[in-house]
Amino acid sequence: MAPVIISVANRKGGTGKSTTAVHLAAGIARRGRRTLLIDLDTLGHAGLLLGLQAKPGSVTSHDLITSAGGADLSPAVMDSPVNGLDVICADRNRGPGENGAKPLALRNLLLADENVDRYEAVVIDTAPAYDQSLVVALAASDAVLIPFVPHPLAVEGIRQFMRIALMIRMKLNPGLKSFGMVATQMNQQSALHRHVVESVRHEFGASRLVGAIRSDIQLARCAASHMPIYDLYPASRGASDYHLLTEAVISGWFGTRDVVYAEAAKTSARV
Numbered sequence: 001m002a003p004v005i006i007s008v009a010n011r012k013g014g015t016g017k018s019t020t021a022v023h024l025a026a027g028i029a030r031r032g033r034r035t036l037l038i039d040l041d042t043l044g045h046a047g048l049l050l051g052l053q054a055k056p057g058s059v060t061s062h063d064l065i066t067s068a069g070g071a072d073l074s075p076a077v078m079d080s081p082v083n084g085l086d087v088i089c090a091d092r093n094r095g096p097g098e099n100g101a102k103p104l105a106l107r108n109l110l111l112a113d114e115n116v117d118r119y120e121a122v123v124i125d126t127a128p129a130y131d132q133s134l135v136v137a138l139a140a141s142d143a144v145l146i147p148f149v150p151h152p153l154a155v156e157g158i159r160q161f162m163r164i165a166l167m168i169r170m171k172l173n174p175g176l177k178s179f180g181m182v183a184t185q186m187n188q189q190s191a192l193h194r195h196v197v198e199s200v201r202h203e204f205g206a207s208r209l210v211g212a213i214r215s216d217i218q219l220a221r222c223a224a225s226h227m228p229i230y231d232l233y234p235a236s237r238g239a240s241d242y243h244l245l246t247e248a249v250i251s252g253w254f255g256t257r258d259v260v261y262a263e264a265a266k267t268s269a270r271v
């Protein structure tokens with residue numbers, strides 16, 4: 001069966017996209033569901049968070065989407081320190097937007113390569129920009145997860161992002177059906193944070209607010225250890241919140257493909 005393909009995206013930088021992509025992908029893999037993480041951001045942070053980067057001359061995600069990498073994914077796939085999680089690293093030597101990719105490049109590759117069916121999920125980390133690699137990611141995806149830091153401009157940022165995503169759905173990918181938002185770096189003591197999260201829930205619907213990740217310095221520490229938080233700090237807030245997010249995504253998006261469900265809403269009830 002074809003995997004569920006999830007982009008983690010927001011035009012704003014520093015909203016926890018790479019942290020979320022890595023912890024969602026690792027969380028799904030830890031549940032025995034083989035997962036492929038594709039890093040489409042030339043910063044390469046998703047790979048680096050797992051201690052991985054493309055070796056000189058090796059095939060990267062950017063080679064694949066410009067078809068310089070050939071017609072199958074396997075030369076680009078790397079093992080990761082997490083069981084059941086494979087990674088395709090970004091080309092960190094490429095400038096942002098400097099990729100000349102065709103919009104359907106990744107989608108066609110994922111459809112054509114039969115090895116892709118060994119995965120239950122493909123998670124794509126994206127750059128904080130409206131560039132060709134974002135189009136490529138959304139054109140390949142069934143679902144998009146939008147991490148946001150609950151600051152006053154976050155709602156407007158999500159609104160703008162949703163306009164792009166809906167346009168890509170209309171023009172390129174009618175299969176892009178599921179949309180979810182996750183608050184990151186959340187401080188539940190902050191009235192402002194709670195208010196912004198409420199606004200997101202009100203504007204986009206409770207079922208679309210698929211989780212909230214509290215602020216946790218251990219998540220930043222993991223970056224230095226090149227491991228997800230689950231084994232390093234299993235009792236931390238970050239581990240607990242990413243476990244809940246993973247469960248919400250699996251129960252919402254892995255069954256049928258078209259909506260975000262009540263299970264996800266249950267998670268958001270704890271915000």
Ligand SMILES: Nc1ncnc2c1ncn2[C@@H]1O[C@H](COP(=O)(O)OP(=O)(O)O)[C@@H](O)[C@H]1O
Nearest residue numbers: 013014015016017018019185214215216219220
């Ligand atoms: N929940 C969190 N609590 C504390 N720090 C976080 C949290 N999520 C992310 N960070 C930190 O915030 C910074 C930006 O996160 P990152 O995932 O790289 O964002 P993006 O990919 O959107 O630019 C990183 O230093 C990361 O360690």
Ligand SMILES: [Mg+2]
Nearest residue numbers: 017018041045
């Ligand atoms: Mg990033």
